[in-house]
Amino acid sequence: MIKQVIFLISLAKRENCMNKNEILSKKLFLFIVIIAVITFFVGLILILLGYNITICEFFYNNDITYTIFTAISYLGDTTFLIVVIVIVWYVYDVTFAKNLALSLLGSYFVNSIAKDIGQDPRPWTNIKANVEGPGFPSGHSQQGVAGYGYIGYEAYQKNNKVISWIFIILVYLIAISRVIIGVHDLQDIWGGLLFGMIWLTIFIVLEPKVSEIITKFSLMIKILLSIIIPIVLFIIAILIFPYTELDYGLMCGGMMGLSLGYIIGNEKIGYDPKEISTMQKLINFAIGIVITLGLYLGLGFIPLDDLGQIWDFIQYFILAILLTTLVPWLFTKIQR
Numbered sequence: 001m002i003k004q005v006i007f008l009i010s011l012a013k014r015e016n017c018m019n020k021n022e023i024l025s026k027k028l029f030l031f032i033v034i035i036a037v038i039t040f041f042v043g044l045i046l047i048l049l050g051y052n053i054t055i056c057e058f059f060y061n062n063d064i065t066y067t068i069f070t071a072i073s074y075l076g077d078t079t080f081l082i083v084v085i086v087i088v089w090y091v092y093d094v095t096f097a098k099n100l101a102l103s104l105l106g107s108y109f110v111n112s113i114a115k116d117i118g119q120d121p122r123p124w125t126n127i128k129a130n131v132e133g134p135g136f137p138s139g140h141s142q143q144g145v146a147g148y149g150y151i152g153y154e155a156y157q158k159n160n161k162v163i164s165w166i167f168i169i170l171v172y173l174i175a176i177s178r179v180i181i182g183v184h185d186l187q188d189i190w191g192g193l194l195f196g197m198i199w200l201t202i203f204i205v206l207e208p209k210v211s212e213i214i215t216k217f218s219l220m221i222k223i224l225l226s227i228i229i230p231i232v233l234f235i236i237a238i239l240i241f242p243y244t245e246l247d248y249g250l251m252c253g254g255m256m257g258l259s260l261g262y263i264i265g266n267e268k269i270g271y272d273p274k275e276i277s278t279m280q281k282l283i284n285f286a287i288g289i290v291i292t293l294g295l296y297l298g299l300g301f302i303p304l305d306d307l308g309q310i311w312d313f314i315q316y317f318i319l320a321i322l323l324t325t326l327v328p329w330l331f332t333k334i335q336r
Contacts, residue, residue, distance in 0.1 A: 028156060029201065035168075036197040043190035052186045056125040059180045066128070069177035076140035076174040078250070081147055083292060086323055088151075090288040090331070091273050091281040098262045099207055100150055105255045107146035107199045109233065111139050112246040114195065125182030133245045138184045138192030141175035145196025146203075148174075153204060171196075219267065226259035238309055249312025257317040261324025271328035284331050291327055295319055 046052075059065050074080055081104055089097035120136035152167030175193055178184040184192075214222060234252035237244070265271060273281060299319055304311040 053123050055179045056123050056182045060125050069180040072177040076144050086292045090284045101258050103146045103150045103203050105251050109251045111142045116241040123185045129183045131183040135188045136191050137195045138188040141189040141192025142196035144171040144174040149200050230256035249309035250316045253313035253316035254320045257320025261321045264325050269329050
């Protein structure tokens with residue numbers, strides 16, 4: 001009788017927890033939709049009123065704002081986002097870091113396809129920074145949502161609303177910085193933010209369901225999918241856009257290395273930052289940053305640029321798989 005009562009109580013607690021999670025998910029989804037709607041209408045109104053390039057021109061000759069907002073803009077650069085991913089991987093949560101990386105890589109791929117299709121020229125104010133490639137939709141703006149927006153989503157789920165709002169503000173600061181330094185017009189960042197919000201919403205909804213299906217696959221199937229999907233995406237992109245200036249090799253090579261590294265890590269290494277002390281996390285953080293930057297810069301010095309996108313694929317595959325296997329393995333040895 002007592003066992004039955006305990007079972008019923010535990011069952012009731014579990015159902016209550018599930019209901020709370022469902023309510024929280026619905027609130028978060030509604031929150032994202034509201035922000036997207038506000039962004040859509042505010043941006044549309046400003047564009048229709050003729051302010052598309054006004055902000056770029058207003059700040060064009062201001063060296064102070066250019067320096068400040070260039071620094072903010074770097075927070076959306078590929079190099080900095082790689083550092084963010086590895087920090088989260090090494091000191092916070094491996095699975096969340098994997099999802100964060102996939103959100104960024106998937107968003108980057110979608111953004112590049114949209115840019116290659118649209119071929120929208122950047123504003124004349126880009127003369128100063130001289131950034132290459134099409135303008136619409138802004139990659140930094142979209143990546144800001146896919147990356148920092150996803151971190152803000154995680155913070156909100158953990159009931160850290162202040163941190164969540166900090167990352168939301170950061171998303172808009174990165175987007176605005178691209179206009180102030182003149183590399184994008186208002187239309188570009190408007191599109192980037194909206195594309196990013198659509199992507200983030202889809203990713204948040206589908207990721208748990210897809211992950212649940214994948215966990216049921218055999219190890220061999222998981223490995224094959226991790227290899228085949230990035231290669232197929234890479235081939236399709238290069239065949240459709242043979243003269244592209246965008247980084248399909250980076251995205252697909254990074255995706256393959258990351259996916260394989262995550263599988264190997266789970267099966268053979270078993271590194272879990274949640275089980276180590278704060279001091280060990282700080283040590284791992286320092287070591288991880290040094291190794292990450294060393295590998296990133298070292299691979300960049302290898303003189304194989306003539307291979308183009310193929311070398312980019314190989315380079316970022318090597319970088320991703322080493323950062324997700326070799327470094328965590330090293331941490332497990334240090335912990336002993």
